[in-house]
Amino acid sequence: MKILFIHQNFPGQFIHLAPALAANTQNDVRALTMQQTIPAVWNGVKLFPYQITRGTCADMHPWLADTEPKAIRGEAAMRSALLLRAQGFTPDVIIAHPGWGESLFLKQVWPEAKLGIYAEFFYHSRGADVGFDPEFPLNAIDNACKIQLKNINNLLHMQLADAAISPTHWQASTFPSQWRERISVIHDGIHTDKLVPNPGIAVKLSNGLTLTRKDEVITFVNRNLEPYRGYHTFMRALPEVLKSRPQARILIVGGDDVSYGARPAQGNWKQIFLQEVLPQIAASDLERIMFLGNLPYEQFIPLLQLSRVHVYLTYPFVLSWSLLEAMSVGCAIVASDTQPLHEAIRHNETGRLVNFFDSQKLAQEICNLLSDETERLRLGSNARRFAQENYDLQNICLPAQLAWVQRLLAI
Secondary structure, three states, X not given: OEXXXXXXXXXXXXXXXXXXXXXXXOOEEEEEEOOOOOOOEEOOEEEEEOOOOXXXXXXXXXXXXXXXXXHHHHHHHHHXXXXXXXXXXXXXXXXXXXXXXXXXXXXXXXXXOEEEEEOOOOOOOOOOOOOOOOOOOOOHHHHHHHHHHHOHHHHHHHHHOOXXXXXXXXXXXXXXHHHHHHEEEOOOOEOOOOOOOOOOOEEEOOOOXXXXXXXXXXXXXXXXXXXXXXXXXXXXXXXXXXXXXXXXXXXXXXXXXXXXOOOOOOOOHHHHHHHHHHHHOOHHHHHHEEEEEXXXXXXXXXXXXXOOEEEEOOOOOXXXXXXXXXXXXXXXXXXXXXXXXXXXXXXXXXXXXXXXXXXXXXXXXXXXXXXXXXXXXXXXXHHHHHHHHHHEHHXXXXXXXXXHHXXXXXX
């Protein structure tokens, strides 16, 4: 079988599937990516970079700001695909993350190829992430029009695709009902055999402090610290947590940029909400809050193994791998009572759910778990078992992904 992957930052969500397919010597697996400094072959996958050759129009209508870049990237990927075709490569299956538009025109190059796409999220002007947080109101009419056009890429891909894969039932449910029967819900998967509890863990931080499981550690993780992932709610809970738990240490992982929402008018969200709560925190307690920035994966997992309570908050949006990784290592989880969490966190079974906006309740739940080792261990054990039974890569997710590819080929 000849298989072509496309992802602007390959491997992305295909980090397990692509090598698994390439491991079969009867398969010819290739990938298109925008990355330029890459090896010729990665884990058996032959890599082919492509480049965009133009930028967007300066006077473009602002509602189309999301559309033209996708057409530009789609054209660039199509030109690269033509080169592959000229070299004699004709894929049986194309597997793409369509989010950046690269796969828009590949059916023009290979009309007989089966196209499977990663259905990550369908945008809505109400009822999901947009307008969820009243603290950050939007111009309702203008924003609805912009989102309607933002879904052009999704709509075109759903017309082109033979099948789709989505990591969670809730994310799949965001797509129009007439297309859901083509979406298979299969998570990307996590290594639950490697992501395990470690009672003997010891982590030396950049300030020279070494922490172990004997320390009262609370963790909070975002790719970037922003309202979409509840950073503001978490920070507003800290004054009470620090006051009630004089031995607690707060380890915060995440960058200063924005991954999903809007940027503030000035500065960055990290500093804005830190400055907001500083007057409520004693100077002697500030050293117990540590911002660790973005960490390499090999440093990130030990932090989760160290954690007594892990906090995960999100708007109704895509679910982060970090939550499932925290569950796999046996963390006691306090999470937001929002739709993406309901598949993984069952209240009082695999974690605790709190209202996304209720920082007082969040602080209370964190402190309650810090005070109750038996409950922490029960929730952490349940969380790990749930991760093993539902999100294990080798036994559940990867076999299901491989079966999805075979079904795609047979359509």
